[in-house]
Amino acid sequence: MDRSMRCLLLAGALTSILIVLLIGLFILLQGWPALRQVGLGPLLMGRVWRPQKGQFGLLPMIVGSMLVVLGATILGVPLAVACAVFLAEVAPMPVRNVVRPAVELLAGIPSVVYGLFGLVVLVPLVRHIPVPGNSGFGLAAASAVLAVMILPTITNVAENAILAVPQDYREGSLALGATHWQTIVGVTLPAAHSGLVAAIVLGVGRALGETMAMIMVIGNSVILPRPLNGNPLTLALSQARTLTGNIAVEISYATGLHESALFATGLVLFVLIMIVNAGAHALMRGGQHERSG
Amino acid sequence: MHRLWVFVFLAVAAAVAACSSPAQPIQAPTTSVRGAEGLTGRVTVAGSTTVQPLAEKLAEAFMAEHPRVKIDVQGGGSSVGVKSAGRGMVDVGTVSREIEDSEKQEYPDLKVFRIALDGIAIITNSGVSVDGLSKEQVRDIFAGKITNWRQVGGADRAIVVVAREEGSGTRAAFEEMVMGPDNPITGGAVLQPSNGAVRTAVMGTPDSIGFLSFGYLDQSVKALKVDGVEPTGASAASGRYPIVRPLNMLTRGEPTGTVKSWLDWILGPEGQQLVVKEGYIAVK
Amino acid sequence: MSEVANMAGRLALPERTGAPSNLARRRLVQSIAIGLLWLSGLVVIVALMAVVGYVILQGARVINLEFLLTPPRGGLSGEGGISTTVVTTLYLVVLTIGIATPIGVGTAIYLVEYADERRGQRGIVPLLVDAARFGVETLAGVPSIIFGLFGYALFVSALRFGFSLLSASLAGACLVLPVIIRVSEEALRAVPRSLREGSLALGATQWQTVWGAVLPVALPGIITGVVLSVGRVVGETAVFYVTLGGSHYLPTSLLSGGRTMALHVYYLAMDTRAFDKAMGTGAILVLAIILINAVTNYLSRRLTTRMRG
Numbered sequence A: 001m002d003r004s005m006r007c008l009l010l011a012g013a014l015t016s017i018l019i020v021l022l023i024g025l026f027i028l029l030q031g032w033p034a035l036r037q038v039g040l041g042p043l044l045m046g047r048v049w050r051p052q053k054g055q056f057g058l059l060p061m062i063v064g065s066m067l068v069v070l071g072a073t074i075l076g077v078p079l080a081v082a083c084a085v086f087l088a089e090v091a092p093m094p095v096r097n098v099v100r101p102a103v104e105l106l107a108g109i110p111s112v113v114y115g116l117f118g119l120v121v122l123v124p125l126v127r128h129i130p131v132p133g134n135s136g137f138g139l140a141a142a143s144a145v146l147a148v149m150i151l152p153t154i155t156n157v158a159e160n161a162i163l164a165v166p167q168d169y170r171e172g173s174l175a176l177g178a179t180h181w182q183t184i185v186g187v188t189l190p191a192a193h194s195g196l197v198a199a200i201v202l203g204v205g206r207a208l209g210e211t212m213a214m215i216m217v218i219g220n221s222v223i224l225p226r227p228l229n230g231n232p233l234t235l236a237l238s239q240a241r242t243l244t245g246n247i248a249v250e251i252s253y254a255t256g257l258h259e260s261a262l263f264a265t266g267l268v269l270f271v272l273i274m275i276v277n278a279g280a281h282a283l284m285r286g287g288q289h290e291r292s293g
Numbered sequence B: 001m002h003r004l005w006v007f008v009f010l011a012v013a014a015a016v017a018a019c020s021s022p023a024q025p026i027q028a029p030t031t032s033v034r035g036a037e038g039l040t041g042r043v044t045v046a047g048s049t050t051v052q053p054l055a056e057k058l059a060e061a062f063m064a065e066h067p068r069v070k071i072d073v074q075g076g077g078s079s080v081g082v083k084s085a086g087r088g089m090v091d092v093g094t095v096s097r098e099i100e101d102s103e104k105q106e107y108p109d110l111k112v113f114r115i116a117l118d119g120i121a122i123i124t125n126s127g128v129s130v131d132g133l134s135k136e137q138v139r140d141i142f143a144g145k146i147t148n149w150r151q152v153g154g155a156d157r158a159i160v161v162v163a164r165e166e167g168s169g170t171r172a173a174f175e176e177m178v179m180g181p182d183n184p185i186t187g188g189a190v191l192q193p194s195n196g197a198v199r200t201a202v203m204g205t206p207d208s209i210g211f212l213s214f215g216y217l218d219q220s221v222k223a224l225k226v227d228g229v230e231p232t233g234a235s236a237a238s239g240r241y242p243i244v245r246p247l248n249m250l251t252r253g254e255p256t257g258t259v260k261s262w263l264d265w266i267l268g269p270e271g272q273q274l275v276v277k278e279g280y281i282a283v284k
Numbered sequence C: 001m002s003e004v005a006n007m008a009g010r011l012a013l014p015e016r017t018g019a020p021s022n023l024a025r026r027r028l029v030q031s032i033a034i035g036l037l038w039l040s041g042l043v044v045i046v047a048l049m050a051v052v053g054y055v056i057l058q059g060a061r062v063i064n065l066e067f068l069l070t071p072p073r074g075g076l077s078g079e080g081g082i083s084t085t086v087v088t089t090l091y092l093v094v095l096t097i098g099i100a101t102p103i104g105v106g107t108a109i110y111l112v113e114y115a116d117e118r119r120g121q122r123g124i125v126p127l128l129v130d131a132a133r134f135g136v137e138t139l140a141g142v143p144s145i146i147f148g149l150f151g152y153a154l155f156v157s158a159l160r161f162g163f164s165l166l167s168a169s170l171a172g173a174c175l176v177l178p179v180i181i182r183v184s185e186e187a188l189r190a191v192p193r194s195l196r197e198g199s200l201a202l203g204a205t206q207w208q209t210v211w212g213a214v215l216p217v218a219l220p221g222i223i224t225g226v227v228l229s230v231g232r233v234v235g236e237t238a239v240f241y242v243t244l245g246g247s248h249y250l251p252t253s254l255l256s257g258g259r260t261m262a263l264h265v266y267y268l269a270m271d272t273r274a275f276d277k278a279m280g281t282g283a284i285l286v287l288a289i290i291l292i293n294a295v296t297n298y299l300s301r302r303l304t305t306r307m308r309g
Helices: A001-040 A040-043 A059-090 A093-108 A113-129 A139-163 A167-174 A180-191 A193-209 A212-217 A234-239 A242-251 A256-292 B002-019 B050-063 B078-086 B101-106 B135-143 B169-180 B196-205 B234-238 B258-265 B268-278 C002-011 C023-060 C065-069 C081-113 C124-141 C144-158 C166-190 C193-199 C204-237 C259-270 C275-306
Strands: B041-047 B068-074 B092-095 B110-124 B162-163 B190-192 B208-213 B244-252
Touching: A001 A040, A001 A212, A001 A256, A001 B135, A001 C124, A001 C166, A040 A059, A040 A256, A040 B068, A040 C204, A059 A139, A059 A180, A059 A193, A059 A212, A059 A256, A059 C023, A093 A139, A093 B041, A093 C023, A093 C275, A113 A139, A113 A212, A113 C023, A113 C259, A113 C275, A139 A212, A139 A234, A139 C023, A167 A180, A167 B162, A180 A193, A180 B196, A180 B208, A180 C023, A180 C204, A193 A242, A193 A256, A212 A242, A234 C065, A242 A256, A242 C144, B002 C002, B041 B078, B050 B068, B050 B092, B050 B110, B050 B244, B050 B258, B050 B268, B068 B258, B068 C002, B078 B092, B078 B101, B078 B110, B078 B169, B078 B244, B078 C193, B092 B258, B110 B169, B110 B196, B110 B234, B110 B258, B110 B268, B135 B162, B135 B169, B135 B208, B162 B169, B162 B196, B169 B208, B169 B244, B190 B196, B196 B208, B196 C259, B244 B258, B258 C193, C002 C166, C023 C275, C065 C081, C065 C275, C081 C124, C081 C166, C124 C166, C144 C166, C193 C204, C204 C259, C204 C275, C259 C275
Parallel strands: B041 B068, B041 B092, B162 B190, B162 B208
Antiparallel strands: B092 B244, B110 B208, B110 B244
């Protein structure tokens, strides 16, 4: 009985590996024709995506994804970290008991509801900005929606990281005469720095992977995002398309090389996320060297 | 306390499950013109969002006569129709354009049935003052060569172009009939995945322009005259309206059984009557 | 403590450098900073209320018993209710969790109870175990659309299941597997060693120990993971968008397609003008998530009191 249960459980564990392998294999196999026929260079740097004419340039989507995630990071990360600090260090218990569940609730809301809110409220709001060519759909609305979506993820993990800093650190700093705020900035946050980086990376990863909400508000134009007039800030009003949106919108009808190109898009997305993760690991390790020296 | 709420939720869900049933069509007399009583089976349909509302009406009417048949209509775009039918993932694929040679090559078993004709309207937001455009003006606007409404007699406002993504049959037909092979639709157009989404976008975006299947026209958007011709079923049927395309249903191989009965019904007098009633043009 | 000395050095406190006290200035900076922190908390609450409040308020107008019990009419009109979508969501949850839980919990049990003893040994099994760990870590970071792509390629196309509950639940199971494994692993590791050792000392076999002593104690934690996954399935759109199809009818078999509530919100928003119904469906979704959150919180509180008790 014992042996059979052990074998059964091993089989279960192996199924997990099997799934990972299958996913990797399938996507690689399906994407390979595009990689070979179109070539990695033209795929990544090509500026035109017109599958019907056989043009498969992913650059507009890569830039679109990166810009919208950048926008979400700029809008969301400071707020999220500030909120984490607020919850961990400043908020009194009754306030904490209100804000914390609120953040957890935000984390669970389905992305399609965020997309709906963006479509019905944010897009018309952005449309009011009087720049010719502003349709409301675009990077601004999408970044705003994305920022709200990644906020709870970052806040949760960051808060845990800050709470994990040993109390001795804080007490030592205060004993030396620093104010609470000085302690937070000079002692607690640096000590929690690897957890903070992990939180931000998690948020960025989630942002890169978001699909449905993006399709609903970003405009899905296959153009390289560009400022709408002379003012470079109007880049935020440009329509765009994300790598994820590219896949979701076209997969159900793509055939042949086009279908393969979409799998290649998936690979690019995956690699992008791995780069972000690796960069974060490097940052964290760098921080550790600094401290142990 | 929380456990109680879980049970309440489950109980409500169970009640919903017990009570819900697919839409019950009105009970029409069971003797149909062809006497094909007792038909059963499930037919899956996917493809063009242009054909979708028509297909649903055709399905409902057919299911009213044959209550044990279930016809399931989905959208996705014309290219989904080709691919799904070609690969046998659905019984009937719908497209709002002609089948391309490359598609005939990829799916040699595909059988095409033209069930109706449909016009493509040029729509604008209700706030746009322009009432009509020439076909060349339409082409230049969608190509991004004309960018301001004042260039075509309207207010001094930038034009926002709304279009469909590439898998759309409506877009393909529009490109073939209006744009021509050398004028791609501008990359800066806002792309929507269905006719309905285009209508919603144009309705809500001031100064916008888009193209839409006749079957989706309603009060929420303004339909322009093209070359002086109003976009109506009559003008399309008579051939005066310049942008008309076929609506096709595809099967993999010759249709049999319930699928065949449905297709025959659609191409027969009852089906075609319904086509006209819904604002499309019958195939005679 | 040298850590703190380093950091205090960076703070350059005047008390150490002998300069006149700048306590008043530092206090001012602190007040401003803390004020900003309160502001951030406020902004987060406002953002939450804006999104959730708007959806629920707008949605509440259309929600009544009829809305819940009539099926959607489909097509352009957006008429009808959401009954079939609710049931489809339930079917999908049951199927997905049914597939993922045995595999996930089994994997976690193996990794915690059986694999550790082989650590450092050579041979194929430890290698596989390391591979499994790495696999789970990677899976957790994969965006959901990739699971959808995989599900479409393998289940819908290659295996010819088509747009169906089967394809969707298999793809969904892959999606939630890492969550279940992770949470179950944590729950199992939280069980004190003494429990296992006591059971073994009494003569039980390893499996008997796991089944009779460890699992019951870890159960609330495992269930928390399952409930979390339920929340994930209910809210997920991208995966099911490409594997379930968009039919508004009730699925009659494993090979039928359908529409979950989340997908219904998407179709309503994009194809029809029935934004009110979309809000209504969205509101039901949000309420469902609130419920699931409450259940998760209750379970994890029970877990921690159990551990202390």
